[in-house]
Each structure stands twice: as C-alpha cells, then as structure tokens.
Amino acid sequence: MDQTDKTLLRALQENGRITYHELAEKTDLTVPAIRDRIIKLKERGIIRGYHAHVDAKLLNKDITAFIMIESVAIHYQDLIDYALQEPAIQECHSITGGGSHLLKVRTKNTVSLEKLLSKIQCWPGVKGTETHVVLSTFKDSTFIEPDETELES
C-alpha cells in the first residue's frame, strides 16, 4: 500500500468506471502495472467491488429511514437472518448506546414503511423500535480517504 495504490483507490472511488489508461496517466505507470495492482487490491479485499449509484427517489423509493431496534441477546441471530432477507433493509449494524441494532431502510412511501415496521416488531426478541425518517440528505458519500499509514504489507 504505497502512494500509487492510494491514488488508485481515490480515483476508483470517485469514478468506478475509469479506464486503466487514465489511471496510468495519473500515476506515471503503464497499463499492465495498473492492472496488476488493482487485481491485487481486489485479492487483498481492499476493493470489495464496483457499483452503480442510483437515485433512490427516482426509483420510487421516497422514504429513507433509520430504525433503532431494542432486542434481546438470545434472538440477535434471528434478527440478522431476517434483516438479510428483507430487500428494503440496506444496512444492519449492532451498536452501542440505546438500542441494540440500527437499520437503514428504503421504502416507496409511508405506507410501505409502516408495513415494514409491523413486520420488524413481530421479529422474535424485538422489544421496541424507534424510527427516524430522513427529511433531507445533505451529504451521502462512500469515499474513504486512504491517507493513514497502513499496518499490513
């Protein structure tokens, strides 16, 4: 993980379809060298994948919400299994502080959000939920600055 790798990671996060040729220009390396490095970054798990970012509202998902769940420990695995199966749930984290888990969900409207909440409240071990509907999103980035010195390799 040297300066060149960091440049590649920044560029690929900014534009996931950038060509090897452009990356070669940015780094003063040749195209095959770029390719080798990117393959290695993938093999090391640093690059997990490439994804198109689509606009949720334009795909008829008008509601984004965060749902804090209070659940009992014995049923944590059930909760995870249910969360993985539900397409409207984009993220599921276990967290510290009030609540045991936090979900990020996308639904078409308030009706579908209500249906989803009813489902969740029926999951085994769920004692309570607290929903925060997103009114506006001012920043939504997936960019991670690779600026720290790395420990490994």
Added chain:
Amino acid sequence: MDQTDKTLLRALQENGRITYHELAEKTDLTVPAIRDRIIKLKERGIIRGYHAHVDAKLLNKDITAFIMIESVAIHYQDLIDYALQEPAIQECHSITGGGSHLLKVRTKNTVSLEKLLSKIQCWPGVKGTETHVVLSTFKDSTFIEPDETELES
C-alpha cells in the same frame, strides 16, 4: 423505464464495471442500444455515478459510528456546511424523532472519534450529541430494487 432498463440497473448496481457486451447478452439487445439506454439513465439522473467500494477496516478506519445531533434550527445551515467540510463524515441527514440530524462517520480509532466529537460539540447551535458506535455490520448494501412501476416518462 421498462423491463430492460430495470435489468440494466440491477446489473450495474451489482457490478459497476460490467461490459456493455455482457449487458447486451443479458437483455438481447445490441451494444449500441445498451449504450444509448445507459447514457439516458445517466442524463435522467437515475444513475448518479459508479464507485469502487473499499473496505474501511483494511484502510485503517476501525470505527464506524452514528452520531445523533440535537441542534437549534437557526444553525442548521452551519451544521450542514461543517459536515460537508469534514472528510470523516460520510453521511449527514436531517431526521424526524429525537435529534435533528444524524451523521454516519468513519474514524481510525476511538481517539480520532473523540476528537471528532469534540469538534462537533463546538459547532454553533449544537446542544447535544448521542453516539452509537458500530460493533458489527451484518448487512451493508447499496442495492435498490427497481421493481415498482415508475411514474415519470
């Protein structure tokens, strides 16, 4: 927005570097037709961009946290401006329920999280914060299912 567009959106969300040829095979269209559709999806804002997804932990960001902020309305714009400037803040939403805003942040460790929190608590209008540190992430998808009938076009 027909069945073909939905297939394209699904495929591009799953693999942002998929070739037009592969997409042509999936949809039984020719490569130029695929290209035209993708250009239009971009022009309509449905495709916002393409991004490499990198592993935060492997880039020395060990902490993910959600910070709920209670702020006074007069200073909302200040809060947004500060959030946009801070690279550790990945998301900033205004929300309903307890708290006025929710941040998703990534930091190297608890020390840098503490520093960030100190900064945020000094922002004008911030009355209080409530931090939820992520212990484990069980689902982290950006996939949005384009399965509803669309209103526009």
Added chain:
DNA sequence: ACTGAAATCGTAGACTT
C-alpha cells in the same frame, strides 16, 4: 514493472423499422 501483440470492447455514423 515494462514492451508489444492479440483479443475484446466502446464509439460514431449511416441505415432500418
């Protein structure tokens, strides 16, 4: 990590429905 050739892919214009 570089070179160079071969295969694959993306792009643009003209044409068809």
Added chain:
DNA sequence: AAGTCTACGATTTCAGT
C-alpha cells in the same frame, strides 16, 4: 424514437522480458 449494422479507435488482456 429506438434499434441495428458496420467499421474504426480505444481498452483490456496476456504473453515474454
């Protein structure tokens, strides 16, 4: 307006060095 065909240039890939 949307798709196809064809041809050309760009990109990716895969040797060997």
